[in-house]
Amino acid sequence: MAAPTLSLPLPALAEQFLLRRDMTFLNHGSFGACPRPVFDTFQQWQRTLESQPVEFLGRRLPDLLRQARAQLATFVGALADDLVFVPNVTYALNIVARSIALQPGDEVLGITHEYGAIERTWRYVCLQRGATYVNQPVELPVATYDEIVEQIWRGVTPRTRVILLSHITSPTALVMPVAEICRRARAAGILSVIDGAHAPGQIDLNLAELGACYVHSSIKVMNRFSMSIAKARTCNPAKVSGNRSSSHASRQTRAIASTLRLAKR
Numbered sequence: 001m002a003a004p005t006l007s008l009p010l011p012a013l014a015e016q017f018l019l020r021r022d023m024t025f026l027n028h029g030s031f032g033a034c035p036r037p038v039f040d041t042f043q044q045w046q047r048t049l050e051s052q053p054v055e056f057l058g059r060r061l062p063d064l065l066r067q068a069r070a071q072l073a074t075f076v077g078a079l080a081d082d083l084v085f086v087p088n089v090t091y092a093l094n095i096v097a098r099s100i101a102l103q104p105g106d107e108v109l110g111i112t113h114e115y116g117a118i119e120r121t122w123r124y125v126c127l128q129r130g131a132t133y134v135n136q137p138v139e140l141p142v143a144t145y146d147e148i149v150e151q152i153w154r155g156v157t158p159r160t161r162v163i164l165l166s167h168i169t170s171p172t173a174l175v176m177p178v179a180e181i182c183r184r185a186r187a188a189g190i191l192s193v194i195d196g197a198h199a200p201g202q203i204d205l206n207l208a209e210l211g212a213c214y215v216h217s218s219i220k221v222m223n224r225f226s227m228s229i230a231k232a233r234t235c236n237p238a239k240v241s242g243n244r245s246s247s248h249a250s251r252q253t254r255a256i257a258s259t260l261r262l263a264k265r
């Protein structure tokens with residue numbers, strides 16, 4: 001069989017990165033390299049900050065963040081007020097996992113293609129609340145989206161409260177049928193939590209249409225922006241609680257929860 005040919009302008013794309021040219025770099029997930037224009041812009045902002053930190057952090061930052069949120073909203077098809085900046089995806093998903101009022105006996109359904117740190121977070125939270133994390137197998141190879149949906153849905157029981165799903169899976173690079181899963185979850189009264197770590201910049205997004213309870217994305221392909229999104233519009237507030245401890249993280253959680261207009265228990 002003839003070797004597949006790539007139609008992508010790879011040499012031109014390689015120019016866009018600072019990576020050494022004597023190696024083939026394949027990990028654009030966990031430790032992805034930053035494209036030159038992003039890196040340059042990132043450094044310009046750092047220099048601006050360092051040239052007058054008080055002016056930048058004390059006076060300009062809130063407006064700059066507001067502008068960034070508005071531009072981001074257009075990019076991902078959401079309302080700016082539904083977006084919150086947090087340090088990274090792990091942080092964002094911890095906020096969500098720890099803010100949902102899981103009860104003993106509840107189930108959280110994930111699939112066997114979730115990112116390790118995120119799966120461990122949900123397992124930990126489930127253990128604390130007396131809930132169960134169900135790791136639903138999605139067997140490879142799969143031929144159709146319908147097949148994936150059916151495999152995932154086999155894990156749903158009357159006790160399922162949350163479905164956790166990566167938009168693009170980390171270990172297997174599959175684009176998941178999140179719209180259909182969210183639609184079914186909504187109809188069944190289940191919260192859908194989408195880990196969108198790799199989605200923005202790689203696939204077109206319309207978060208408003210998706211209607212997921214939460215979507216968390218860092219723009220992995222544009223690393224260094226450390227940008228994450230949390231979105232909540234269609235979820236049932238009664239199922240979500242604020243964290244009651246007084247740590248900085250929980251103050252931030254409460255601030256984010258209130259931005260998300262989520263009710264505290």
Ligand SMILES: Cc1ncc(COP(=O)(O)O)c(C=O)c1O
Binds near residue numbers: 089117166170
């Ligand atoms: C699917 C997925 N979710 C979450 C993460 C964690 O992202 P972060 O390190 O930005 O918290 C990753 C990291 O690569 C990932 O691939």
